Amino acid sequence: xxxxxxxxxxxxxxxxxxxxxxxxxxxxxxxxxxxxxxxxxxxxxxxxxxxxxxxxxxxxxxxxxxxxxxxxxxxxxxxxxxxxxxxxxxxxxxxxxxxxxxxxxxxxxxxxxxxxxxxxxxxxxxxxxxxxxxxxxxxxxxxxxxxxxxxxxxxxxxxxxxxxxxxxxxxxxxxxxxxxxxxxxxxxxxxxxxxxxxxxxxxxxxxxxxxxxxxxxxxxxxxxxxxxxxxxxxxxxxxxxxxxxxxxxxxxxxxxxxxxxxxxxxxxxxxxxxxxxxxxxxxxxxxxxxxxxxxxx
Amino acid sequence: xxxxxxxxxxxxxxxxxxxxxxxxxxxxxxxxxxxxxxxxxxxxxxxxxxxxxxxxxxxxxxxxxxxxxxxxxxxxxxxxxxxxxxxxxxxxxxxxxxxxxxxxxxxxxxxxxxxxxxxxxxxxxxxxxxxxxxxxxxxxxxxxxxxxxxxxxxxxxxxxxxxxxxxxxxxxxxxxxxxxxxxxxxxxxxxxxxxxxxxxxxxxxxxxxxxxxxxxxxxxxxxx
Numbered sequence: 001x002x003x004x005x006x007x008x009x010x011x012x013x014x015x016x017x018x019x020x021x022x023x024x025x026x027x028x029x030x031x032x033x034x035x036x037x038x039x040x041x042x043x044x045x046x047x048x049x050x051x052x053x054x055x056x057x058x059x060x061x062x063x064x065x066x067x068x069x070x071x072x073x074x075x076x077x078x079x080x081x082x083x084x085x086x087x088x089x090x091x092x093x094x095x096x097x098x099x100x101x102x103x104x105x106x107x108x109x110x111x112x113x114x115x116x117x118x119x120x121x122x123x124x125x126x127x128x129x130x131x132x133x134x135x136x137x138x139x140x141x142x143x144x145x146x147x148x149x150x151x152x153x154x155x156x157x158x159x160x161x162x163x164x165x166x167x168x169x170x171x172x173x174x175x176x177x178x179x180x181x182x183x184x185x186x187x188x189x190x191x192x193x194x195x196x197x198x199x200x201x202x203x204x205x206x207x208x209x210x211x212x213x214x215x216x217x218x219x220x221x222x223x224x225x226x227x228x229x230x231x232x233x234x235x236x237x238x239x240x241x242x243x244x245x246x247x248x249x250x251x252x253x254x255x256x257x258x259x260x261x262x263x264x265x266x267x268x269x270x271x272x273x274x275x276x277x278x279x280x281x282x283x284x285x286x287x288x289x290x291x292x293x294x295x296x297x
Numbered sequence: 298x299x300x301x302x303x304x305x306x307x308x309x310x311x312x313x314x315x316x317x318x319x320x321x322x323x324x325x326x327x328x329x330x331x332x333x334x335x336x337x338x339x340x341x342x343x344x345x346x347x348x349x350x351x352x353x354x355x356x357x358x359x360x361x362x363x364x365x366x367x368x369x370x371x372x373x374x375x376x377x378x379x380x381x382x383x384x385x386x387x388x389x390x391x392x393x394x395x396x397x398x399x400x401x402x403x404x405x406x407x408x409x410x411x412x413x414x415x416x417x418x419x420x421x422x423x424x425x426x427x428x429x430x431x432x433x434x435x436x437x438x439x440x441x442x443x444x445x446x447x448x449x450x451x452x453x454x455x456x457x458x459x460x461x462x463x464x465x466x467x468x469x470x471x472x473x474x475x476x477x478x479x480x481x482x483x484x485x486x487x488x489x490x491x492x493x494x495x496x497x498x499x500x501x502x503x504x505x506x507x508x509x510x511x512x513x514x515x516x517x518x519x520x521x
Contacts, residue, residue, distance in 0.1 A: 250505050
């Protein structure tokens with residue numbers, strides 16, 4: 001991590017001036033070794049402290065713990081995780097990520113690069129991102145999957161803390177599978193985005209999220225569309241198959257609690273098929289769980 | 298080329314089946330989210346800068362001569378909801394029939410053969426524009442305008458909205474339409490350097506969710 005502090009406020013707003021804020025890159029490498037998954041690289045950096053949790057069968061588990069307030073304006077944050085052939089990794093976070101304005105009006109970036117090899121699987125289930133009033137975050141998810149890789153990815157965005165207006169957030173999620181683009185999706189919410197809170201995009205909802213499941217088994221059985229959510233005032237979601245072997249749940253809800261309920265319902269739907277697909281190197285992988293109890297071996 | 302071809306292509310009476318689709322306006326009216334000219338304008342602005350921008354960029358890229366089948370795959374990756382992919386291909390098939398009759402070309406024939414069930418409508422629209430001798434910017438305008446004219450026309454029928462008010466909404470969106478078409482043509486021009494990632498992928502959660510819900514309605518006025 002490098003921490004560049006700026007004591008001169010004018011430097012902060014100079015477009016070509018030195019970057020203000022923190023630069024940090026955390027790295028995780030998961031590898032299959034004799035029937036289990038090891039973590040040859042587990043390098044935290046800056047705000048990302050990486051804790052290894054108890055393995056679950058052959059699946060290694062990691063919890064991202066926020067070591068300091070981030071992202072703030074001007075921060076350049078990055079997480080890279082690679083799951084090598086045959087390995088299984090489950091990543092969660094201990095607390096929500098809170099984007100704040102920070103000392104400069106410059107936006108923050110938060111880039112997540114995930115690579116999953118042949119017959120490997122990754123569950124990436126962090127807690128929500130909260131976009132506090134005045135924050136400005138550009139987030140990218142760049143995901144490369146081998147054609148036999150499996151992925152469960154959840155992302156949740158909470159637009160403003162209780163009772164405050166939303167910050168600005170722009171995200172791009174690009175998922176490639178076997179080198180072809182499976183899903184490419186941008187979202188932009190908050191001040192300055194035309195129509196973001198209007199009837200076509202969010203219509204007053206303050207929580208939105210997605211659950212992406214990529215599984216080669218979906219090449220044989222195309223999953224059915226599902227409409228989720230009971231009363232419209234509690235939020236709405238749909239699960240639909242993508243053009244490739246994957247499903248995407250798209251949800252919009254008034255708040256984080258009701259968003260989590262919708263996504264939780266959707267996640268239960270696919271818990272079974274994923275575990276049924278079989279063991280990673282002869283061991284049961286078990287259902288995905290979002291809890292995060294740090295352990296010291 | 299004749300610029301007037303753009304008027305023929307963008308005319309609501311062009312026989313490509315668009316009149317049967319509300320562009321998400323029907324479920325938004327039913328949910329009470331579109332209830333007057335003001336909320337219609339909000340809806341149209343949001344749709345224009347998300348689904349409209351993507352459609353305009355796909356159309357501009359095809360009009361610029363990019364491989365229509367590759368653009369069609371880029372459209373699939375940008376359309377996660379099944380109901381919207383089905384609608385886009387159905388409209389593409391209808392647009393293909395109209396375009397081949399209006400501006401016959403070998404490129405239209407080739408795409409029709411490669412995608413017998415229909416390519417995504419903006420791809421066919423872009424190829425129709427190309428066959429008519431129009432520019433990528435023209436194709437972007439046609440797609441962007443369609444993204445808002447459909448819902449505005451549907452709202453007149455669904456809400457008994459005054460047609461003058463609906464047309465005034467479209468007129469107020471003119472600067473946004475200029476911006477969207479220009480951005481679409483600019484991204485299409487960047488494909489040669491950046492690949493198809495240069496194309497925008499803007500999404501709108503409620504358009505996606507309600508499109509799939511609407512597809513299950515037993516009785517509806519519009520097909521989408």
